[in-house]
Amino acid sequence: MTIQKPQYTAHATARGKGRDGQVSSDDDSGLQLRLATPKSLGGQGDGQNPEQLFAMAYAGCFLTALQLAAGRMGKVKEARNAVVHANVHMGQATEMDDLGVAVDILVEGIADQALIDAGHEMCPYSRALKHGAVVNVSKA
Structure with a gap:
């Protein structure tokens, strides 16, 4: 999936020891977090991890898309009290000899499938995972 013209670009920087380093974003009000490997992966679990951040972002994006879709479908009331739970699972990928990611989205408060x-x-995160996203990697 490609986009014609970015309407917003988020900037983030990771430093230190990867999963046990730091991440920051200077956008808007800014955000700085200390990363920590989860206990289930052998770490201390005393900080955030990339999967938590991805799950939070996906849940927020999906809820927004759900509310926009409800508006377009004339079902605003149905989505007013919706809650979106995103579970991001990391584990051994069956297709390759490396780690992979799987996502479960659970929508609470809406019966209308x-x-x-x-x-x-409508959710950009869902579309990126379903159709792929352009990822450009280069040296700075």
Whole structure:
């Protein structure tokens, strides 16, 4: 998936020891976090990890898409009290000899599956995972 013209670009920087380093973003009000490997992966678990951050971002994005879809479908009331739970799983990938990621999205407070499906189709995170996203990697 490609985009024509970026409307917003988030900037983030990672430093230190990867999963046990630091991440920061100077956008808007800024954010700085200390990363820590989860206990389940042999770490101390005394900080945030990339999967937590991805799950939080995906949940927020999906909720926004769900509410936008509800507006377009004339179902604003149905989405008013929706809650989105994102579970990001990391483990051994079956297709390769390395780690992989799987995601479960659970929508609470909405019984209308067509509305949930419309939110999924509209969510940029869902589309990126379903259709792929352009990732450009280069030296700075």
